[in-house]
Amino acid sequence: AQKITQTQPGMFVQEKEAVTLDCTYDTSDPSYGLFWYKQPSSGEMIFLIYQGSYDQQNATEGRYSLNFQKARKSANLVISASQLGDSAMYFCAMREAGGFSGGYNKLIFGAGTRLAVHP
Amino acid sequence: DSGVTQTPKHLITATGQRVTLRCSPRSGDLSVYWYQQSLDQGLQFLIQYYNGEERAKGNILERFSAQQFPDLHSELNLSSLELGDSALYFCASSGRQGSSTDTQYFGPGTRLTVL
Numbered sequence: 001a002q003k004i005t006q007t008q009p010g011m012f013v014q015e016k017e018a019v020t021l022d023c024t025y026d027t028s029d030p031s032y033g034l035f036w037y038k039q040p041s042s043g044e045m046i047f048l049i050y051q052g053s054y055d056q057q058n059a060t061e062g063r064y065s066l067n068f069q070k071a072r073k074s075a076n077l078v079i080s081a082s083q084l085g086d087s088a089m090y091f092c093a094m095r096e097a098g099g100f101s102g103g104y105n106k107l108i109f110g111a112g113t114r115l116a117v118h119p
Numbered sequence: 120d121s122g123v124t125q126t127p128k129h130l131i132t133a134t135g136q137r138v139t140l141r142c143s144p145r146s147g148d149l150s151v152y153w154y155q156q157s158l159d160q161g162l163q164f165l166i167q168y169y170n171g172e173e174r175a176k177g178n179i180l181e182r183f184s185a186q187q188f189p190d191l192h193s194e195l196n197l198s199s200l201e202l203g204d205s206a207l208y209f210c211a212s213s214g215r216q217g218s219s220t221d222t223q224y225f226g227p228g229t230r231l232t233v234l
Contacts, residue, residue: 033220033221035222035223037225043207043227043228043230044121044225044226044227044228045209045211045225045228046121046225047121047222047223047224047225050220050222052220091162093162095221104167104174104175105150105152105167105175105213105221105223106152106164106167106175106177107152107154107162107164107211107223108164109161109162109163111161112161
């Protein structure tokens with residue numbers, strides 16, 4: 001059964017330092033997508049970064065990068081040069097199958113990691 | 120701003136009542152998804168519509184129903200409400216032509232409180 005595990009309920013980091021948020025997943029489907037979302041205290045869910053199972057390179061989006069280790073089934077989010085505004089809940093999510101438009105594309109979410117950035 | 124809109128932002132109602140949550144997807148997106156976020160269950164997928172048709176169902180109660188209209192907006196109807204239905208309900212959309220990732224973009228959510 002598909003599952004996402006985030007083992008760190010809470011993390012803290014000093015401003016301007018890098019932090020890694022862990023995510024492991026379980027699926028038997030060879031084609032899947034992995035996503036990270038940020039949920040600030042205001043409640044909205046903000047898309048950060050995507051990694052496809054067939055992507056050869058780790059995804060990067062500005063200060064966010066995804067450390068994708070397929071054999072270990074891990075997709076850790078790395079935030080570089082942390083800012084106070086990075087304090088939020090972070091969710092790892094997985095979509096099975098190819099993600100083509102109109103497909104069965106539900107997301108399975110992990111429990112989340114609450115990140116606190118200290119000045 | 121994701122481009123997905125949800126109304127209302129907050130809803131307070133009593134047990135046994137019925138409410139309707141509304142969602143407008145991003146321009147060009149054909150799929151709409153509904154998710155429920157509660158403290159005990161986390162984020163759970165409820166249902167997906169694609170271009171007006173139901174595409175997938177998750178952990179959606181029989182008291183809940185949804186539809187997607189020809190203009191692609193969607194409504195989630197919650198009836199016979201119970202205290203445990205109090206949660207943050209998200210709508211997300213995807214399915215824009217040419218998208219290689221089918222990333223889901225979330226609306227701001229509707230916070231439902233059942234008293």
